[in-house]
Amino acid sequence: MISMQDIADRLGVSRSTVSLVLSGKAGSRVSEDVKKKVFETARELNYHVNEVARSLRTGSSRLISVIVTDISNEFFGRLTLHIQEAAKQAGYLVLTINTNEDPREFEEMVRVLLSKKVDGIIAVPPPGGEETVETIRSMGVPVVTVDRPAKDTDFVGIDNYAASRAAIESMIKDGFRSISLVALDLDIAPLNQRRDAYVDTMKAHGLDEYVDIRLIPFGKEAETDFIETLSGLRTVDAVYFTSRRAFTQTMAHVVWVGMSIPDSQCLFCFDDIRPYLNALSDVRFVEQPVKEIGRKSFELLQAQMQGAQGTGNYLYPTQIITKRKS
Amino acid sequence: MISMQDIADRLGVSRSTVSLVLSGKAGSRVSEDVKKKVFETARELNYHVNEVARSLRTGSSRLISVIVTDISNEFFGRLTLHIQEAAKQAGYLVLTINTNEDPREFEEMVRVLLSKKVDGIIAVPPPGGEETVETIRSMGVPVVTVDRPAKDTDFVGIDNYAASRAAIESMIKDGFRSISLVALDLDIAPLNQRRDAYVDTMKAHGLDEYVDIRLIPFGKEAETDFIETLSGLRTVDAVYFTSRRAFTQTMAHVVWVGMSIPDSQCLFCFDDIRPYLNALSDVRFVEQPVKEIGRKSFELLQAQMQGAQGTGNYLYPTQIITKRKS
DNA sequence: TTGAAAGCGCTAACAT
DNA sequence: ATGTTAGCGCTTTCAA
Numbered sequence: 001m002i003s004m005q006d007i008a009d010r011l012g013v014s015r016s017t018v019s020l021v022l023s024g025k026a027g028s029r030v031s032e033d034v035k036k037k038v039f040e041t042a043r044e045l046n047y048h049v050n051e052v053a054r055s056l057r058t059g060s061s062r063l064i065s066v067i068v069t070d071i072s073n074e075f076f077g078r079l080t081l082h083i084q085e086a087a088k089q090a091g092y093l094v095l096t097i098n099t100n101e102d103p104r105e106f107e108e109m110v111r112v113l114l115s116k117k118v119d120g121i122i123a124v125p126p127p128g129g130e131e132t133v134e135t136i137r138s139m140g141v142p143v144v145t146v147d148r149p150a151k152d153t154d155f156v157g158i159d160n161y162a163a164s165r166a167a168i169e170s171m172i173k174d175g176f177r178s179i180s181l182v183a184l185d186l187d188i189a190p191l192n193q194r195r196d197a198y199v200d201t202m203k204a205h206g207l208d209e210y211v212d213i214r215l216i217p218f219g220k221e222a223e224t225d226f227i228e229t230l231s232g233l234r235t236v237d238a239v240y241f242t243s244r245r246a247f248t249q250t251m252a253h254v255v256w257v258g259m260s261i262p263d264s265q266c267l268f269c270f271d272d273i274r275p276y277l278n279a280l281s282d283v284r285f286v287e288q289p290v291k292e293i294g295r296k297s298f299e300l301l302q303a304q305m306q307g308a309q310g311t312g313n314y315l316y317p318t319q320i321i322t323k324r325k326s
Numbered sequence: 327m328i329s330m331q332d333i334a335d336r337l338g339v340s341r342s343t344v345s346l347v348l349s350g351k352a353g354s355r356v357s358e359d360v361k362k363k364v365f366e367t368a369r370e371l372n373y374h375v376n377e378v379a380r381s382l383r384t385g386s387s388r389l390i391s392v393i394v395t396d397i398s399n400e401f402f403g404r405l406t407l408h409i410q411e412a413a414k415q416a417g418y419l420v421l422t423i424n425t426n427e428d429p430r431e432f433e434e435m436v437r438v439l440l441s442k443k444v445d446g447i448i449a450v451p452p453p454g455g456e457e458t459v460e461t462i463r464s465m466g467v468p469v470v471t472v473d474r475p476a477k478d479t480d481f482v483g484i485d486n487y488a489a490s491r492a493a494i495e496s497m498i499k500d501g502f503r504s505i506s507l508v509a510l511d512l513d514i515a516p517l518n519q520r521r522d523a524y525v526d527t528m529k530a531h532g533l534d535e536y537v538d539i540r541l542i543p544f545g546k547e548a549e550t551d552f553i554e555t556l557s558g559l560r561t562v563d564a565v566y567f568t569s570r571r572a573f574t575q576t577m578a579h580v581v582w583v584g585m586s587i588p589d590s591q592c593l594f595c596f597d598d599i600r601p602y603l604n605a606l607s608d609v610r611f612v613e614q615p616v617k618e619i620g621r622k623s624f625e626l627l628q629a630q631m632q633g634a635q636g637t638g639n640y641l642y643p644t645q646i647i648t649k650r651k652s
Numbered sequence: 653t654t655g656a657a658a659g660c661g662c663t664a665a666c667a668t
Numbered sequence: 669a670t671g672t673t674a675g676c677g678c679t680t681t682c683a684a
Contacts, residue, residue, distance in 0.1 A: 005677080015677090017655075028653085056660050057677080058678085058679070071397070071410070074403070077398040084424055096421075117377065275578045327661090340670065343670060345662065346664095349663080385676075
């Protein structure tokens with residue numbers, strides 16, 4: 001492996017001179033002549049800086065981590081994508097981590113990441129992950145939470161309650177009365193808020209009797225798990241899915257249990273299901289500005305890495321998309 | 327920051343002793359008494375090993391990279407997930423990279439990764455990325471390609487030609503004759519092979535006159551780009567999408583241009599579209615064993631990291647899933 | 653304008 | 669059973 005020493009030896013200069021030149025910090029401290037020779041020799045020898053050594057010396061790894069619950073979930077995939085784009089611009093590489101909604105995995109991976117000396121962490125904390133977020137903070141490592149807030153940290157997300165209320169009201173306004181809710185059986189803030197807004201809004205409109213909550217067992221795939229969840233769902237006016245995962249899992253199973261979806265039924269999903277717009281007669285969904293959320297979270301992390309305090313909440317507006325088959 | 331030296335000072339032993347104990351390499355070389363004290367003190371001081379220093383010293387970063395074209399694409403999201411799971415088991419962290427199908431980004435990021443001293447790279451090479459793969463190899467860094475093969479490297483994927491032929495034959499067998507193909511306008515091996523198999527199979531069955539290829543401009547989102555692609559598509563017996571992205575983009579736009587999908591039409595997609603099974607009358611798709619592909623690619627990388635040569639092709643069988651609305 | 657020297661935190665060969 | 673020492677490749681202060 002070629003090191004700066006090799007270049008220095010070749011040219012009969014010291015390795016500090018080479019370092020100065022190659023890291024662009026030479027300014028007028030090194031003669032143009034020497035500079036040119038250093039660059040030439042570096043190219044000739046096919047020299048590449050060893051970032052590990054640099055990290056050890058400078059104390060900065062130029063590595064951040066994005067911790068999500070499941071990278072194969074399209075929402076988190078996009079979120080990660082946009083954070084990566086922003087990070088790349090700023091010269092950071094990103095370590096992605098999946099916690100699978102497990103606080104122990106979260107904690108374990110954070111420990112590893114801190115050992116790896118990441119410069120910052122953007123996390124979607126799993127249920128019960130609050131202390132781990134606190135650990136990160138207490139180690140003096142910048143941290144931003146996304147999608148689910150945590151105490152005393154920058155948070156970027158949406159107002160789930162308000163967005164969910166708007167969703168329910170859009171359906172009620174169009175005359176749907178018996179609206180059932182389908183959700184993953186998962187105790188996380190966004191899903192809880194969406195559920196609460198559903199209940200409150202239904203009650204506010206005198207539709208108490210139609211409140212109907214069905215939970216999909218999380219992490220299971222067996223068809224039998226769905227039988228109960230789906231039972232009688234055909235007869236309601238509308239179905240409200242509180243996450244895309246809830247929607248796609250239901251859609252994937254609905255057919256296996258011999259169900260079909262009535263043309264008159266309205267399907268409302270929290271999160272983008274644009275590709276389904278054509279296939280069903282009345283589909284609506286809440287769109288989160290995931291690109292903005294991703295970019296903002298990196299921006300906040302970067303601010304913290306430059307010394308900012310970081311205890312703000314940044315809520316983005318959502319949008320309801322509606323399309324009825326004509 | 328607490329270092330091994332701090333622990334050594336506290337106990338009046340040398341830091342090599344501490345290192346030996348903490349890295350589990352002590353064996354019988356250090357007395358049980360000292361071992362216990364070292365562990366205790368480490369806990370007390372809340373010591374965590376500095377992996378950067380360790381990497382510099384050992385020459386191994388315990389970091390690998392997964393380079394895909396787009397992490398927000400569900401197929402690649404799942405692939406990444408499964409690689410991460412395998413990597414975590416083996417004690418590696420993974421840096422994910424998006425190339426956006428751009429060979430220049432691919433090359434640039436590989437340069438950065440090599441500087442970061444990653445122990446290995448699993449890549450989905452973008453079109454024109456062959457030399458960059460060669461660069462990785464020439465630097466002596468283990469590399470495995472997935473989804474798209476490259477010369478002289480381990481490759482994991484499927485037999486796209488055979489799978490595509492089987493897809494077309496399944497439709498022909500059921501009496502569909504005018505079968506149109508919709509694909510992303512992208513010059514990459516898997517898509518080309520799927521297209522070739524389509525043409526060949528149609529011809530082999532005397533359906534030359536129905537061969538009809540429609541390309542979706544890659545990376546554009548404007549509705550106008552789809553008008554031409556979709557024109558007249560309503561009248562064919564079946565539509566064959568050579569990737570999920572082609573399918574979802576089409577489905578998302580079909581409705582905006584005032585189209586609908588006839589009940590008699592068969593939609594066939596390369597890649598899992600299970601959630602759509604219910605929504606359309608005759609949907610079929612090719613399923614890739616993405617979990618196996620992911621795990622195998624890490625396994626091969628690991629073998630290379632342990633000294634294996636690595637020039638094998640590993641093709642996995644695919645499966646056709648069919649569901650008609652009853 | 654350049655060089656010498658120290659040191660980041662760790663490991664491992666070699667002594668004792 | 670434990671300590672000494674050298675050094676991984678780099679940056680940075682201080683001296684020349």
